[in-house]
Amino acid sequence: MNPWQEYTLYRETFVIGNPVPVVTLSPFVGQFYSSTYSTLRNTLVIVGSDSSIFTAVGIASTGLFQRTPPSFDNLNSVTNNESIFVAVGDGGLIVYSEFADIWSRIASTGTSENLNSIIWDKSKFVVCGNNGTIMTSPDGFNSWQIITTDVNENFAKIAYYDGIVTGK
Numbered sequence: 001m002n003p004w005q006e007y008t009l010y011r012e013t014f015v016i017g018n019p020v021p022v023v024t025l026s027p028f029v030g031q032f033y034s035s036t037y038s039t040l041r042n043t044l045v046i047v048g049s050d051s052s053i054f055t056a057v058g059i060a061s062t063g064l065f066q067r068t069p070p071s072f073d074n075l076n077s078v079t080n081n082e083s084i085f086v087a088v089g090d091g092g093l094i095v096y097s098e099f100a101d102i103w104s105r106i107a108s109t110g111t112s113e114n115l116n117s118i119i120w121d122k123s124k125f126v127v128c129g130n131n132g133t134i135m136t137s138p139d140g141f142n143s144w145q146i147i148t149t150d151v152n153e154n155f156a157k158i159a160y161y162d163g164i165v166t167g168k
Contacts, residue, residue: 009054011066026066028052034077034117036085038100045100047075047087055100067103081120086140088115088127096141110146111135117158128155 009026030049037044037059044056046064051072054064073090080086086096087103092113094106109115115129127135127144132151137144 005062007056007062007064009064009066023065026054026064028054028066033075034079034087036078036080038080038082038085040082041080041099043085043100045078045080045085045087047078047089049074051075051089053087053100053103067101072103072105076115077117079118079120079125081125081140084140086118086125088118088129090114092129094127094140094144104141106141106144109135109144114154116154116156119158119160121160126158126160128158130154 009028011024011026012021014021030052032046032048035044035046042058044059044061046054051074053067053075055067056064072095073093075087075089075093078085078087084096084098085100086094088094092109092111092115094109094115095103097103111133113130113133115127115133118125118127125137125140132149132153132155134147134149134155135144136147
């Protein structure tokens with residue numbers, strides 16, 4: 001996402017009985033926290049405060065469309081593995097979507113800690129959060145495992161580079 005690019009924010013609302021969504025300007029005034037781009041899906045996804053999820057087709061798009069998810073908490077980070085998008089947020093929230101249009105919540109993640117960052121390390125999703133929380137999943141929606149640590153600090157960010165996962 002180009003930080004100097006101006007984006008127009010739209011909201012898509014689906015009305016029962018009408019297959020075409022109603023598109024209006026979005027009233028969003030919150031903050032964006034994270035973005036990811038899938039070359040396979042040619043889709044940009046941005047997440048942020050107030051359970052916001054915005055998507056665009058193409059990396060150079062100037063219009064972002066707000067998806068209306070079921071009442072989620074803040075979403076702090078999003079990534080993809082070219083097959084699925086996964087976002088994490090406050091209160092142990094993990095949501096996923098195949099095409100970034102319809103998002104589903106993981107019913108039980110095993111934690112209520114705020115999850116602050118997620119990456120795909122080429123073999124699994126890795127999440128870090130408050131009070132030393134680290135979680136992994138091979139597919140992003142099943143079998144999330146909590147990695148036990150002796151750390152009580154809040155992990156703010158996780159990164160993957162050249163086969164190494166690191167955080168701060």
